[in-house]
Amino acid sequence: MFRFTSFLLTSCIANVVLGAEPTWFKGNTHTHSLWSDGNDLPEMISIWYRDRGYDFMAMSDHNLLARGEKWLSEEVIEKRKGTLGKKVLDKYRARFGDAWVQTRLSDAGKLEVRLRPLEEYRNQVEKPGEFLLVEAEEISAGFGKVPIHINAINVQEAIQPLKDVTSIREVMRQNLQLVAEQSIKTGRPMIAHINHPNFQWALTAEDLAHVIEDRYFEVFNGHPRTFTLGDEKRATSHTEKMWDVANTIRLSELKAPILFGIASDDSHQYHGGDVSPGRGWVMVRADQLEADSLTRAMIKGDFYCSSGVTLRDVRFDPRERKLTLQIQGEPGVKYRTQFFGTLKGYDRAVKEVPADAKDGSPVRLEYSADVGKVLASSDSLTPEYSFTGDELFVRATVTSTKPHENPVWQGQTRQAWTQPVGWER
Numbered sequence: 001m002f003r004f005t006s007f008l009l010t011s012c013i014a015n016v017v018l019g020a021e022p023t024w025f026k027g028n029t030h031t032h033s034l035w036s037d038g039n040d041l042p043e044m045i046s047i048w049y050r051d052r053g054y055d056f057m058a059m060s061d062h063n064l065l066a067r068g069e070k071w072l073s074e075e076v077i078e079k080r081k082g083t084l085g086k087k088v089l090d091k092y093r094a095r096f097g098d099a100w101v102q103t104r105l106s107d108a109g110k111l112e113v114r115l116r117p118l119e120e121y122r123n124q125v126e127k128p129g130e131f132l133l134v135e136a137e138e139i140s141a142g143f144g145k146v147p148i149h150i151n152a153i154n155v156q157e158a159i160q161p162l163k164d165v166t167s168i169r170e171v172m173r174q175n176l177q178l179v180a181e182q183s184i185k186t187g188r189p190m191i192a193h194i195n196h197p198n199f200q201w202a203l204t205a206e207d208l209a210h211v212i213e214d215r216y217f218e219v220f221n222g223h224p225r226t227f228t229l230g231d232e233k234r235a236t237s238h239t240e241k242m243w244d245v246a247n248t249i250r251l252s253e254l255k256a257p258i259l260f261g262i263a264s265d266d267s268h269q270y271h272g273g274d275v276s277p278g279r280g281w282v283m284v285r286a287d288q289l290e291a292d293s294l295t296r297a298m299i300k301g302d303f304y305c306s307s308g309v310t311l312r313d314v315r316f317d318p319r320e321r322k323l324t325l326q327i328q329g330e331p332g333v334k335y336r337t338q339f340f341g342t343l344k345g346y347d348r349a350v351k352e353v354p355a356d357a358k359d360g361s362p363v364r365l366e367y368s369a370d371v372g373k374v375l376a377s378s379d380s381l382t383p384e385y386s387f388t389g390d391e392l393f394v395r396a397t398v399t400s401t402k403p404h405e406n407p408v409w410q411g412q413t414r415q416a417w418t419q420p421v422g423w424e425r
Contacts, residue, residue: 024283025294027056029136029153030195030218030264031277034072034115036061036138039080040270041092043116046125046133048270048277055289058136059118060151065137065158066118071104074111084272089113096124134291138195139175143168146202146360149195151264152179154295156186168203168360169211176213189295191216193262196226198237201359205236205245212256216298219243219261219417220307222279222408226266229409235353235366240340240397240417244372248342251392251423258393258420260298263305278406280307301419308405308414309335309398316421321387323394323421329381334401337383339376341394341422346370393420 032038033045042059049057059066077088085091092113093101102114122133139150141161148171152159159182162174172194179192193216197203208217219239220228230237236245243261250256263280270277283304286297297303304314312326327335347368355364375394376385385394398416 023287024285025055025289026281026283027054027058027134027294028265028267028277028281029058029060029134029193029262030138030151030221030266031057031059032061032138032266032268033059033066034077034080035059035064035066035070037080038268038270039077039082040088041113041115042066042118043096043121043125044092045267045270045277046121047095050125050127050131052278054131054281056132056134056294058134058151058153060136060138060153062138062140063158063161065135065155066115067158068117070115071112072115073106074113077113081271082273088271100124129289132289132291132294134294139178139192141171141175143171143360145200145358147200148172148175148202149199150175150179150192151195152182152190152192153298154188154190154291155179155182156188156190157182169207172203172207172211173213176211180213189292189299191295191298193217195264196221196223196266197239197242198227198230199223199225201227201231201234201237201356204361204364205242206249206365207360208242208259209246209249209254212250212254214259215257216260216262217243217246218264218266220263220280220305220415221266222264222276222307223266223268224274224276224408234355234359235351235364237364241367241372243395244340244342245367247393247420247423248346248367248371252342252344252346258423260301260303260419261305261395261417263307263417275406276408279404279408280305282306283311304419305417306415307412308402309400309416311398311416311418314418318424321389321422322384323387323396323418324382324384325396325398325418327381327383327398327416330400330402335379335381335398337378337380337396337398338374339378339383339385339394339396340372341375341420342371342373342392343375343390344392345390346392387422391422393423395420 033042183190267277286293310328347370396418
């Protein structure tokens with residue numbers, strides 16, 4: 001019997017009705033700095049996002065919060081950066097000034113740089129009503145060699161991961177419960193999203209389905225080794241297909257609430273090469289640009305994901321049973337909206353397909369074309385889908401013809417993904 005906290009129950013029963021007058025805030029929930037395995041100072045990363053029109057971001061370093069004392073040698077910093085671009089410290093000084101940059105010589109005579117904690121650099125970066133830093137952590141656990149990473153958003157205290165318990169799913173479940181328990185303890189809203197399920201081919205759609213404590217996962221991750229498009233040798237590995245399979249299982253078999261999708265950068269590199277900042281983000285509709293308000297909106301599902309397509313509005317009317325979008329068009333760009341869903345009488349046949357022996361699951365399941373199929377398509381800037389009553393859920397993917405300015409894969413164009421609706425009873 002699973003534990004199901006009141007925090008999660010609140011998010012489960014929330015009615016996903018997206019309001020009439022949207023106030024959208026653009027943000028990235030998955031970012032890394034020199035505090036863990038990123039290669040730039042958190043202040044420099046933060047102003048990159050701020051200066052490019054983001055409203056908020058979450059620095060989510062591995063298994064820690066940016067608190068306390070931390071020094072790194074310039075040698076280590078430059079090694080992480082590689083040979084591209086100017087020295088990290090030179091750029092840091094140029095942007096913030098010599099008085100801000102704190103250095104010292106180690107006992108071995110090496111130059112070290114102090115990494116300022118969040119509460120010190122927050123005032124240098126934030127702009128009230130314009131740009132907000134939200135505290136976060138990537139809880140980096142695992143089962144054997146299988147990485148299981150979970151981002152905790154609006155976390156108040158660092159969470160030490162639980163590793164190598166009885167199974168992959170139990171590692172997911174117990175770490176998610178740690179976030180929910182902290183939310184209850186502190187009285188602050190928090191969300192936790194499962195990161196990059198295809199990183200080292202760790203997770204399957206069934207894992208995402210059966211750990212019902214999880215309500216969010218990354219359907220798009222901008223890191224070059226997280227394989228959003230999946231692999232043709234691994235059945236049901238495209239993350240959109242994983243999403244639809246997981247939600248179909250939850251609704252038809254487990255009678256559990258659906259999984260929401262997140263898009264993020266998972267950025268580590270900032271000085272050239274295959275850098276990932278600016279590849280994917282969430283657009284959250286909230287009352288104000290404030291951490292609790294943003295988090296509560298995401299708990300309700302009042303957000304969508306994007307890699308470059310902007311939606312003026314997303315609305316599901318539960319009485320008329322209609323999902324409508326308003327796409328912000330650009331001259332010369334075409335848009336195709338596909339409404340994906342699974343109907344109640346879907347073909348439940350599955351086939352076992354061998355995968356790599358090193359994967360988290362060396363045998364994967366292949367599902368019928370009925371699961372997460374295209375129910376309708378539109379080339380309009382105001383596409384809509386009217387429910388027939390047979391749908392378990394419906395979500396929309398909007399694909400444009402405009403190339404992504406920083407593509408993860410060859411030929412990538414800009415997209416947006418709405419959350420599944422119509423599942424609420």
